[in-house]
Amino acid sequence: MSATMVLTEKWPVFARHEQAAAWLSVWSDLGRAPRTIDAYGRGLAEFLLMREREDVDPVAANRSHVAVYVRELTSRPHRRGANVVSIDSGVGLANATIQQRLVPVRLFYDFLMEEGLRESNPVGRGRYTPGRRVGGQQRGLVPRLSKLPWIPGEQEWLRILDVARHEPVRNRVMLALAYDAALRREELCSLRTDDLDPAHRTLRIRAETTKNRLERVVPYSESTGVLMSAYLAHRATVAGREGRCSCRSRGATTHSR
Numbered sequence: 001m002s003a004t005m006v007l008t009e010k011w012p013v014f015a016r017h018e019q020a021a022a023w024l025s026v027w028s029d030l031g032r033a034p035r036t037i038d039a040y041g042r043g044l045a046e047f048l049l050m051r052e053r054e055d056v057d058p059v060a061a062n063r064s065h066v067a068v069y070v071r072e073l074t075s076r077p078h079r080r081g082a083n084v085v086s087i088d089s090g091v092g093l094a095n096a097t098i099q100q101r102l103v104p105v106r107l108f109y110d111f112l113m114e115e116g117l118r119e120s121n122p123v124g125r126g127r128y129t130p131g132r133r134v135g136g137q138q139r140g141l142v143p144r145l146s147k148l149p150w151i152p153g154e155q156e157w158l159r160i161l162d163v164a165r166h167e168p169v170r171n172r173v174m175l176a177l178a179y180d181a182a183l184r185r186e187e188l189c190s191l192r193t194d195d196l197d198p199a200h201r202t203l204r205i206r207a208e209t210t211k212n213r214l215e216r217v218v219p220y221s222e223s224t225g226v227l228m229s230a231y232l233a234h235r236a237t238v239a240g241r242e243g244r245c246s247c248r249s250r251g252a253t254t255h256s257r
Contacts, residue, residue, distance in 0.1 A: 011045040023111040040104040063122040073098050173231045181218040
């Protein structure tokens, strides 16, 4: 089955827009991660459906049509509604989500420009413009907001550790490794026994499991090493998949978030 057929089965709107299907097929053929293809397909499909409702050819859409799309994203009722206690959670998507939805739209119009089907891209991007004030920086279509990360306080950390104390040794190892080495969920759940170097207390994070596709070696603490030894001793007594640290079970994934 061709990539285009798979895409049109998942997002039927692509069957009605040949150029959009061709663009997404290119990304798929280039070997982009399945999650990336899924995010691009979902974002562009949503934009295409809106253009169909407005009876506007996506290939000929202009900046005002993109602005209507942005307005819809910022005014859409939050799927969790009042259950989320946040100053900006009552309506509209988060700023980071809006940025994510605009990326495939912008890349699609870049593709149309490369194919000679358009002369400009209606989805602006921040860029440096010589001669402009304030350092010559031109803002993108939607300003990018950066929120400070949430950092748990001492009492919150103690509560986390109290809950973790009653978990199986595998889950405690996962929590300790995630904390020591600042691992993402996929990096943590993809660890193999040959990624461990107990002699130097380091982990090898393979390139294929990282977001930026760059391998790295990270250390872990002595206390985590003690937990790791206990886990490996326990693992030797139970059946497990050869070479893996058995971190992909449902329970482990839940506690690694």
